Amino acid sequence: MEYTNDKKFAQTQDLNDPLQKYRKEFIFPSYTEQPVIYFTGNSLGLQPKSIKKAINNELEDWGKWGVEGHFYAKKPWVNYHEILTEKAATVVGAKPKEVVITHSLTTNLHLLMVSFYQPKGKRVKILCEKKAFPSDQYALQSQAKLHGFKPEEVIVEVGPRENEHIIREEDIISKINELGDELAVVMIGGVNYYTGQVFDMKSITKAGHKVGAKVGFDLAHAAGNVKLELNKWNVDFAAWCSYKYLNSSPGGVSGLYINEQHVEDKDLLRLAGWWGHNKEERFLMADTFEPIPTAEAWQLSNAPVLGMAAHNASLEIFDEVGMDAIFEKRDKLTGYLEFIINDISNRYDNVNFEIITPKDKTKRGAQLSILAHGKGKELFDFITK
């Protein structure tokens, strides 16, 4: 696409945008004099207008039915999570039985690590990206301690080479091969939160499996942002949050994926709760746990319906628009921003913006990370204002 850096061009693109009508389906912050231009969907997505009604419906049903709402609400709460499963599975390229919407992201990472990090003999190492999101680092460190290790004994990090920002995929693959039969689990972000780099999840999974390791991804910055085919890539496990690119309310519910070859494994270690137990017998209050043969077995508790209602309303928009249409618009918009940043940087001597996110469209999503070379604070304050 040929871009030009002027307002007329941008307005024409907006006019011809097949997704243009969706802009008014979202609420933009209104605390400033000028309408806000929102660049922070990677941290908290905007509120879809449809969420208010969705939550209100549940409040009304709670008022009308009290506890009976579990069975008589318009969307009975007892199986509420089921109405989100298929839509969420589509977003991450999984089969419905591999996905459940439940808990929060870091909680799910822990639950998944309990099942998939089971160090034995030599096979004790965890491979992750250097400077992973802090919550992921804390989660992995505490998982190491849970098994009686010092974190530095078992956690191996791959980072960018000196004077580079992006982690070379060949370096990840060769680290996997080097660790070989000492490697228990690969757990990295599908999209690096700092650089916006999209990892080749398919190749990493293949390489991990080749040395006998399990492979999982934190998809916080990937779900709703980049194309995911978790089932096809044979990824063992993954988790993501719904409040970033998926616009589903602050601290909103998380998604959890477990490959189909593991969901029926009754012997797989997991932390269990009553909502993971055989649905037919849940209210018989049996004293032995019988896992549902789907990702639902990882659910501990009954669903937080208000948060789930928000997520469901947002997923309905994704379902209606389709991921491919979103990706097409993503690439145009991101490409245009990249063009303008480079144009400004070339045109003015007093600015030097360096985009560290890969140029290759298959290696990035909607994020561009910019080094402002000494002018970061100034730029940040200016944009915020």
Ligand SMILES: *Cc1c(COP(=O)(O)O)cnc(C)c1O
């Ligand atoms: C946003 C984010 C989190 C946040 O975790 P919560 O449990 O939802 O608070 C964790 N990991 C990554 C990679 C993130 O981007």
